[in-house]
Amino acid sequence: MRVVSSGIEAVTPTSIALGNFDGLHRGHQWVIEPAIAYAHKEPQAIAIGHSSTGQPTRLCPTVVTFDPHPREFFSGNPKRLLTPLTEKIELLSQLGIEQLILLPFDRELAALTPREFISEILVKRLKTESISIGVDFCFGQDRSGNSTDLRAIATESGIEVNIAPLFKEDGDRISSSAIRQALTNGQLEQANAMLGRAYRLQGEVIHGQKLGRKIGFPTANLELPSTKFLPKYGVYGVQVCGQSFQQDQWGILNIGCRPTVDPKAENPTVEVHLFNYDQQLYGEILTLKLLHYIRPERKFASLEQLQAQIKQDCDRTKKLLNLT
Incomplete structure (x- = not known):
């Protein structure tokens, strides 16, 4: 174009x-x-x-x-x-x-x-x-x-x-401001209905601290455009598109400041764990389609509690995506 x-x-x-x-x-x-x-x-x-x-x-x-x-x-x-x-x-x-x-x-x-x-x-x-x-x-x-x-x-x-x-x-006007408000509130289904498609995040995979791999859930960290509007911090079930994939992948996305592993962090990170893909993706442009809002961001008392919660997040997301 x-x-x-x-x-x-x-x-x-x-x-x-x-x-x-x-x-x-x-x-x-x-x-x-x-x-x-x-x-x-x-x-x-x-x-x-x-x-x-x-x-x-x-x-x-x-x-x-x-x-x-x-x-x-x-x-x-x-x-x-x-x-x-x-x-x-x-x-x-x-x-x-x-x-x-x-x-x-x-x-x-x-x-x-x-x-x-x-x-x-x-x-x-x-x-x-x-x-x-x-x-x-x-x-x-x-x-x-x-x-x-x-x-x-x-x-x-x-x-x-x-x-x-x-x-x-249903009598309510569809507008950009209404979509922003829905995303801010974690009302992903409502936002997607107004958009007529899944809300997307698109960015380049960059090097992170690799903490996810250490606890058994490797993630790809994304660098988004600085102007991109972020939805409510938390965990999302996502469909992931990328040139390296023969077919779209599925996973969970975390948006937030990771209070359990980095309590002093002020800038949010965007990282996705893919269920069935564990190859290097650095430099790749990924498109994440947000399909389900799983839970808000929260701080856990230990890495073990965080691991257990991530497993629950994965299990719930797979069920919602009919992958089980």
């Missing part, structure tokens, strides 16, 4: 979905799908230009978002993301998006009026023919433009606008 940080470098004309899309949850997919569908219409049915050969110009299904996140820009505080860039690219590609445009969010962009944003960015730079947004989308200087304004202004330039209603389930 093509990733650019300037509308000048973009493949045009475009059919775009516009928003922040952190998490790419079911509500975001609801917004993105029309941009893909519109791009795949018969070119003759869309009033767009022609190439030098006289053939109708194909629209490029594109997601347009902002980097950094506007809230991060205005607050000055780094924002922990459900889907850091590498993960977002992979997920968007799977959905059928062919181009991701990361508009640099700076004072110049923030100062554009709603009309200037549409005219300068969407019309002139991206040659947009179709825009899909959520009903609660706000844009322009001081967030003064809303979805109704965007439709009114864009229509003047002949752009088709799709406004997706709020995506709700």
